Amino acid sequence: MKKNFKLEDLDCANCAMKMERAIAKIDGVDAVSVNFMAQRMTIEADEENFDAIMEKVVKACRKVEPDCKIIK
């Protein structure tokens, strides 16, 4: 399942890259693309565990850039 998210307060391009790499390592995530310029993130993951995976995604993001908020 592929879903788009808006990222608020994503100010650092480096952080965007780090986030992308961290999320890609999460189990169940097939593909992830963080678009720094458009402040968007696209995640492709198992439909069944999507919510559980999203929780891990949120945690990973907060580790890299705590100010950044993920909005559905």
Place this chain on the structure above:
Amino acid sequence: MRDKISFIGRGQMKKVTLSKKEKKNLTRIAISLIAFITLLIVDKIIVLDRITDSNLGWLLPFSLYFAIYIIIGYDVLLKAARNIFHGQVFDENFLMAVATLGAFSLGIYTGVSGKAIEGFDEACAVLLFYQVGEFFQSYATGKSRKSIASLMDIRPDYALVRRDDGVIQKIDPSEARVGDIIVVNPGERVPLDGIIVKGETSLDTKALTGESLPREISEGERVISGCVNLTGRIEIEVTKEFYDSTVSKILELVENASQRKSKAENFITKFSRYYTPIVVCAALLIAIAPSIATGRWFDWIYRSLSFLVVSCPCALVISVPLSFFMGIGAASKYGILVKGSNYLEKLDRADTFVFDKTGTLTKGNFAVSKTIPESRREEILTIAAIAEKGSSHPIARSIISAYGKDVNDDYTIINEAGCGIVAKKDSEEIYCGNAKLMNKYNVEFKEEEEVGSIVYVAKNKEFIGSILIEDEIKEETKSVIAELAGMGVKTVMLTGDNEATAKKVASEIGLTDYKASLLPQDKVESIENMLGEKKKGDALCFVGDGINDAPALMRSDIGIAMGGVGSDAAIEASDIALMQDDLRGLPIAKKISRKTMRIVFENIIVSIAVKVLIMILSALGFASMWIAVIGDVGVAILAILNAMRVGRKL
């Protein structure tokens, strides 16, 4: 209040306001900068550490500088500490903290050991300039995002629906359903795709197609969402719901375009992963090895701190995606939708443009120019019209419209691909097609040497005559091909026309090459062949206009579709869509691509070169931390300003 007013796009004035966070940062920077400069001047005049005549004299300048340092940099220190706890060590915040605290420490050492104070001002300056750089990056990114967003300000806010009882209701466009009747007054934006059921007006399609001339439309014609209604009040029957509408699709395309990363962006990502650790290790080496060797550890630690200052590749990491973002935005202003940064990048290396003839280079409006012999015109057209009745091919339609009358349609039609049509009824057989068809059924016919599309007509094996159909070349074709040739591009035409016609058209337009008599599947094969022949790294573009071009669009390196207002299939299958059915978009797109790539290249080279230079000079002792930080922040600001240049007029 710091509100800035700037002109955007179509000459509208819009305020670019800073967010609360940005205002706070700017205030902090301003105060710190003023305080710092004041302190610096005072320090130079009254050498502060000599005020008290003791070994603790350094405390005064230290505390003053440190106070400013904390004001301007507390967030950096906090983030550095927090990120270490989260396991991220090679963080720019941490490196900056180490560099500046290190400089303060060295300064304290000089104070404590009775030497002239050195280092407090630099430590403070480093963080101050770093924050200026960060602020600028954030501001520039925000401004670019907003400028693109305003270009794409085609999103309609509401729709006026006429309910069955005549009442007009204002609703959110997403609530409208297919079949609803909506009202659009002059000055309002058309919220949904539909067909006009009442009224006539002229539409401004500039936001979607870049076309400056308004489009006149009236009842029965289709309109797409996003256009501005100029003169008359119209009522539209909705044909697509909001999320399927053209305006939604375009917005989504442009917003997601930066998602597909270019090779340059991937390079930067990989580069920065290795760059920071390498520079930090180099810094450690410089701090430790020569110190052990020469014992002058003070000097060498000082020099290694400069390394830490340039260890963050931030400017590079931001300026490259920013350039592509601006490039895609600039293209959309001309109605050119580039679906990915990688396509914008590839377009610069595109040296071969392959065109489908009908509908792309030509108007596709075949018209019967004459019948041979003219004396039997009526008879020829009657018979041909019967055969061509069911076909939607442009040639068929031109024959039918030339005939003009009602056509007998109780014939059985057999379509012979690449040859023509056979129509049968009772004992009557009609053959309508090209030379291959005539030969297949052994009809002796008079072959025409005329250049153009020839349709031979025969009935019951008796040759009746032929029809000459010509296709009008678009006005802009010749100049566009010339312009592309001037850019060093090879132009090739693929067509199902015969050799003679193709040759005539090709020389009239000025093409490099052409391939004639192609069946639809041959076109893809031609492209395959050309792809096999080209140099690695060059890109082959295919320019087509419709559904039947989909395989070719997908197979080529860059598929460019002539959108034409409302051509969904083309937009779907292509990598770049020209929303205006105008070939002039091609040289414009290529120019934008070239400009973008040049700026990206400039930024990469200059940023890396300057950083390496600073590292060398610092290591050799020719550059102080002042120079290191000013050079680094300076090149970052330059790179970003350069990146924003992409958006300016071509």
